[in-house]
Amino acid sequence: MQKIDNIISIIMVFVTAIGFAQAVELNPATTVILVVAAFVLYELILNAANNNPSIRTMLFVTNGFVFGLSLAVIIDFNRGWLSAIICLLSMAYKYMIAEATATFHSRSRNIFVILVNGFFYSAMFTVVECMAFQENTVVFVMIYVVSFAFFMCSYTAYKTMGPSKRRYPVYGNGDGIGHDMGSDWRHIVKRTVNYGRLLKDEFDDALDKSGDTFSGLIREIRKKVVPDYTDGQEDNDDIRKELDKYRYKITEIASREELTENELTILEGIIEKLDAIYHDYYKNNKAKLEYEMRINALNGDIEMLKNTISVRKEREMEDRMKEATQNRRSQAQQARRKREREEREKREEEERRAREEKDREQWEEEERRSAEEEQRRREEERQRQEKRRRERNTRAAGDSKGGNKGSDKVAGIPTRYFKGCKTIDDLSLRYKKLCLIYHPDSGSGDVDTYIELKDEYEMLKKRLS
Numbered sequence: 001m002q003k004i005d006n007i008i009s010i011i012m013v014f015v016t017a018i019g020f021a022q023a024v025e026l027n028p029a030t031t032v033i034l035v036v037a038a039f040v041l042y043e044l045i046l047n048a049a050n051n052n053p054s055i056r057t058m059l060f061v062t063n064g065f066v067f068g069l070s071l072a073v074i075i076d077f078n079r080g081w082l083s084a085i086i087c088l089l090s091m092a093y094k095y096m097i098a099e100a101t102a103t104f105h106s107r108s109r110n111i112f113v114i115l116v117n118g119f120f121y122s123a124m125f126t127v128v129e130c131m132a133f134q135e136n137t138v139v140f141v142m143i144y145v146v147s148f149a150f151f152m153c154s155y156t157a158y159k160t161m162g163p164s165k166r167r168y169p170v171y172g173n174g175d176g177i178g179h180d181m182g183s184d185w186r187h188i189v190k191r192t193v194n195y196g197r198l199l200k201d202e203f204d205d206a207l208d209k210s211g212d213t214f215s216g217l218i219r220e221i222r223k224k225v226v227p228d229y230t231d232g233q234e235d236n237d238d239i240r241k242e243l244d245k246y247r248y249k250i251t252e253i254a255s256r257e258e259l260t261e262n263e264l265t266i267l268e269g270i271i272e273k274l275d276a277i278y279h280d281y282y283k284n285n286k287a288k289l290e291y292e293m294r295i296n297a298l299n300g301d302i303e304m305l306k307n308t309i310s311v312r313k314e315r316e317m318e319d320r321m322k323e324a325t326q327n328r329r330s331q332a333q334q335a336r337r338k339r340e341r342e343e344r345e346k347r348e349e350e351e352r353r354a355r356e357e358k359d360r361e362q363w364e365e366e367e368r369r370s371a372e373e374e375q376r377r378r379e380e381e382r383q384r385q386e387k388r389r390r391e392r393n394t395r396a397a398g399d400s401k402g403g404n405k406g407s408d409k410v411a412g413i414p415t416r417y418f419k420g421c422k423t424i425d426d427l428s429l430r431y432k433k434l435c436l437i438y439h440p441d442s443g444s445g446d447v448d449t450y451i452e453l454k455d456e457y458e459m460l461k462k463r464l465s
Contacts, residue, residue, distance in 0.1 A: 388446045413463055417453055424464050431457045 417434055421427045431453070438450045 388448075413460060415456055415460060417456055418460055421460070424461060427457065427460055427464060 418430050440447050
């Protein structure tokens with residue numbers, strides 16, 4: 001597989017350099033220099049990418065794009081069948097790697113992703129060119145869809161496995177659960193939490209039987225894990241399985257939120273006892289080396305858990321400080337809102353009182369004007385009545401002094417208002433004129449005089465008729 005990877009890498013760099021040279025129309029000598037420089041640059045970038053994820057990601061994107069562009073230039077944008085054949089070959093290459101290695105080797109995976117990127121961009125440029133020149137677009141759209149689907153599948157696999165990480169030995173526990181010795185402890189807990197729950201009752205039972213002492217715990221573990229082994233070579237797998245099982249138990253218990261530093265110290269003591277128990281049962285160096293790696297990893301897990309508890313305490317302190325700050329801010333906001341509400345209510349009350357005072361003053365002014373108007377009207381009415389009374393008194397005094405002077409008789413009846421009227425027509429005409437003067441609705445009218453005038457008119461009218 002390594003040879004195949006190297007051959008494909010050479011082909012990729014060669015195609016990229018030739019495509020670039022053809023695109024910019026370089027002469028053959030310059031093209032050869034460009035190819036050599038491309039190989040050197042590719043190796044330099046690849047070596048740098050092994051230790052820098054950012055450079056590695058940049059290499060994937062840049063190399064894939066340049067390779068696809070160069071491939072599109074070489075096939076002259078229109079040979080869609082060539083792109084389809086290359087896609088099929090790349091699919092065969094993918095399954096060949098999968099069957100040979102059962103997983104993607106880091107270098108194989110990188111080259112595979114770059115190839116798929118190249119085919120994707122090549123098909124994309126082909127479709128754009130065909131659509132521009134209105135050629136057989138359906139065929140190339142199908143190539144584009146297949147290439148895009150193939151690209152998404154490979155990209156999903158690439159994201160799942162991660163970009164060319166250093167892989168550590170993975171050991172199983174006999175139940176299909178492996179452990180990456182270089183992984184973070186949170187991943188350990190996530191991968192083993194279900195298995196740890198299944199074993200929790202069994203481990204608690206061992207703790208109960210041990211009487212919560214180290215010696216009792218070690219005795220129970222010895223019964224379960226270390227039967228009568230002789231050379232440690234034949235049954236190393238069984239010992240490793242049991243060690244993994246108790247390691248997962250310890251990890252599951254240590255990952256609980258209520259774990260304290262004292263409990264972590266107890267876990268360290270358990271590991272020391274495990275080390276003392278198993279040390280004599282590994283006879284060959286290979287088994288001892290493997291065991292030491294596992295014990296060191298377990299110690300590393302405990303240290304990470306310690307750091308995690310410390311970080312958790314710091315975060316709890318920060319949360320409490322943040323909560324206190326938020327409470328102070330909330331109290332200050334509540335006090336400000338209360339003060340603003342009181343000021344607003346006070347201002348509204350003052351405005352209401354001002355409106356009421358203004359309305360009261362307007363009402364009092366209207367009442368005063370109404371009273372003055374009524375008083376003036378009554379005074380005018382009183383003056384009119386007083387004037388009419390004086391006029392009546394004056395006429396009455398004149399009659400009493402002169403006897404019948406000022407009066408005359410009509411049809412033998414003395415009269416004040418109808419002097420000289422001899423016929424009914426004269427009487428009626430005089431009555432109409434006097435009504436205009438003495439009628440109550442006129443300006444100088446008097447009710448008493450009008451009644452007297454009317455009675456005299458009726459009486460004279462009867463006499464003359």
